[in-house]
Amino acid sequence: MSWTDNVITRALKGAGFTLVLLLEAIGHSTQIWRRRRAIFTQMHVIGTQSIPIASFFMLLIGMVFALQVGIEFARFGQTNLVGLVLVAAMVRELGPWMVGFVLIARVGSSMAAEIGTMQVAEEIDALEVMSINPASFVVMPRIVALSIMGPVLTVIGTLVGIVGGGIVSNLQLGVTWSDYLRFAEDGAEALDIYWGLLKSFVFSIVSGSVACAIGMKTSGGAVGVGRASRNTVVLSLTLVVFFNYLLTSFYRIVKMFVSGVL
Amino acid sequence: MSGSPKLAVQFEGVSKVLAGRQILDKLSFDVREGETFVIIGYSGTGKSVTLRHMVGLMAPDEGSIRVENEEITTMSRRELEIMRRKFGVLFQSGALIAWLTLFENVELPLLEHTKMSRKKRAEIVQEKLEIVNLWQDREKYPAEISGGMKKRAGLARALALDPGIVLYDEPTSGLDPVIANEIDKLINRLKREHHMTQIVVTHDMDSAFEIGDRIGMFYKGSMIQIGTPEEIQSSTIPEVQHFITGGREGAISRRANTAVIRGVAPGMLSQRSLEAIESEAPVATAEQGYVLLSEEEAAAAALQPQEETEGPVDTAGPRNATPSLEPEETDA
Ligand SMILES: Nc1ncnc2c1ncn2[C@@H]1O[C@H](COP(=O)(O)OP(=O)(O)O)[C@@H](O)[C@H]1O
Ligand SMILES: [Mg+2]
Numbered sequence: 001m002s003w004t005d006n007v008i009t010r011a012l013k014g015a016g017f018t019l020v021l022l023l024e025a026i027g028h029s030t031q032i033w034r035r036r037r038a039i040f041t042q043m044h045v046i047g048t049q050s051i052p053i054a055s056f057f058m059l060l061i062g063m064v065f066a067l068q069v070g071i072e073f074a075r076f077g078q079t080n081l082v083g084l085v086l087v088a089a090m091v092r093e094l095g096p097w098m099v100g101f102v103l104i105a106r107v108g109s110s111m112a113a114e115i116g117t118m119q120v121a122e123e124i125d126a127l128e129v130m131s132i133n134p135a136s137f138v139v140m141p142r143i144v145a146l147s148i149m150g151p152v153l154t155v156i157g158t159l160v161g162i163v164g165g166g167i168v169s170n171l172q173l174g175v176t177w178s179d180y181l182r183f184a185e186d187g188a189e190a191l192d193i194y195w196g197l198l199k200s201f202v203f204s205i206v207s208g209s210v211a212c213a214i215g216m217k218t219s220g221g222a223v224g225v226g227r228a229s230r231n232t233v234v235l236s237l238t239l240v241v242f243f244n245y246l247l248t249s250f251y252r253i254v255k256m257f258v259s260g261v262l
Numbered sequence: 263m264s265g266s267p268k269l270a271v272q273f274e275g276v277s278k279v280l281a282g283r284q285i286l287d288k289l290s291f292d293v294r295e296g297e298t299f300v301i302i303g304y305s306g307t308g309k310s311v312t313l314r315h316m317v318g319l320m321a322p323d324e325g326s327i328r329v330e331n332e333e334i335t336t337m338s339r340r341e342l343e344i345m346r347r348k349f350g351v352l353f354q355s356g357a358l359i360a361w362l363t364l365f366e367n368v369e370l371p372l373l374e375h376t377k378m379s380r381k382k383r384a385e386i387v388q389e390k391l392e393i394v395n396l397w398q399d400r401e402k403y404p405a406e407i408s409g410g411m412k413k414r415a416g417l418a419r420a421l422a423l424d425p426g427i428v429l430y431d432e433p434t435s436g437l438d439p440v441i442a443n444e445i446d447k448l449i450n451r452l453k454r455e456h457h458m459t460q461i462v463v464t465h466d467m468d469s470a471f472e473i474g475d476r477i478g479m480f481y482k483g484s485m486i487q488i489g490t491p492e493e494i495q496s497s498t499i500p501e502v503q504h505f506i507t508g509g510r511e512g513a514i515s516r517r518a519n520t521a522v523i524r525g526v527a528p529g530m531l532s533q534r535s536l537e538a539i540e541s542e543a544p545v546a547t548a549e550q551g552y553v554l555l556s557e558e559e560a561a562a563a564a565l566q567p568q569e570e571t572e573g574p575v576d577t578a579g580p581r582n583a584t585p586s587l588e589p590e591e592t593d594a
Contacts (some may be wrong), residue, residue: 001314015278034274037553041361065286114360118359118360118361121355121357122353123357123358123359124356125314125319125353125357125359126353126357126358126359126416127359128319128346128352129317129319129349130346130371130374130375130419131343131344131346131347131374131375132370132374177449
């Protein structure tokens, strides 16, 4: 077997394992009520505790974005339109994936390390031996919590980003708040908002199942746990930008369909 | 032996290759109902792997494994889940769930598999935690307690559903002698009072002789001898003699002993001795046959070739991946 064959086989095996684990976790979502305590704990760790960093991120991204766009628009005397472009970009792109990145960095890596440590410390085996399915006990609560909190954080982050853009427009670009908001309203329609939420839901599921799958496959002590955490970040980021492209392409088709072009 | 005692576990010709190495090689042995069966053998040779096969965490490449006369190698996942309820397993490090308190850890199997009331569960948890003398620590989290306490809590959890068969993976390693004795006493008490079948992996020979009805010496993938403690003690098989004496002629090993054999067979290795091996210090070569070192000698040997650096010996890397420990053939 050549080197590339080997890499491809491993990638396919990994993808297969991840998918099976995700489906198993979804299959166990009948136990959501039973595992509500675990889910709430995870929602707190994943969601509530991520609000400050996600907000800070999005605030500054909104500010910088408004400044950059403002520089260009000023050449045409169209600084008023900053809100429109900013909202469009925030809702459809920046919000979902910047929050996705924050969650991968802050949550995905630690999730992989936590589950990896459980694997290395035989805790996963202990669960199996007690006939407690790790997909139900460990994976499901995390993926459920992440796929709820991902979109919630995206909404919060996007709003904060829009406010950030507004502050800059007002203080540095000389746009009045009422102008900013009037054009901002035109930046996104319902479809855009749904699409943004769909994106962040998909990103949450993808990065959550990658983190859990890599965690479950950890071997080799502390070094292995470190490796699991790192691989999770790299793979999740790659998949998120890839899925983002797919979803945006799909969005374009839907949008054309809705507006009667297709 | 008298009549035909009922068998709790039967291994027949079980083989398993892991990462290209033959870990189990036509392994066969029986464990009788109600007995304490002790498996002894060098570190990293496959004793834990044997236990994992017993509960279906690993499937053999070939061979048959029966638990209470039911073949488990062909069971579906669902059947395995039911079969596993016969077992309580104490893992090497306790394997407690980190985000649950000791109380919640012991309660977990009850919560998952029974419809008991909260009060009833609490009673059972109290009973099990009192057995291992940890009731007063029930609100602590695993990270807040010592290794020995984790093991005892792991045992309480293993006993929660009153299993018929209990597996112990090195229950006394890393414990001080007093606690180790307590564990031995507990194992004997569970046999006496609850008639549990117990299978204990250990390389603590004091413990093996104290608790074992029968002892099996695991070597190169199979049992080279199975017998009563007396039979094992007076074994004429060199590998068995060598193991139980810890390499000291004529002496039954005591708890603190350490033997290092480089290039010949893995011994009972302390961390320092392991470092000596991993640092590739010229301790001995296969041609020299058995060369045994005390812990101090091993440490000294480890330092010799790198006196200039004086840094700590690098022990990073997977714990189990110690290829230098692979037994090699010798002309005994
Ligand atoms: N899942 C696995 N994959 C590959 N090798 C393994 C696996 N589990 C154990 N091994 C290897 O099998 C050998 C025996 O391990 P183990 O049964 O843990 O030894 P011990 O006798 O000390 O309990 C070790 O060399 C270990 O590296
Ligand atoms: Mg072991």
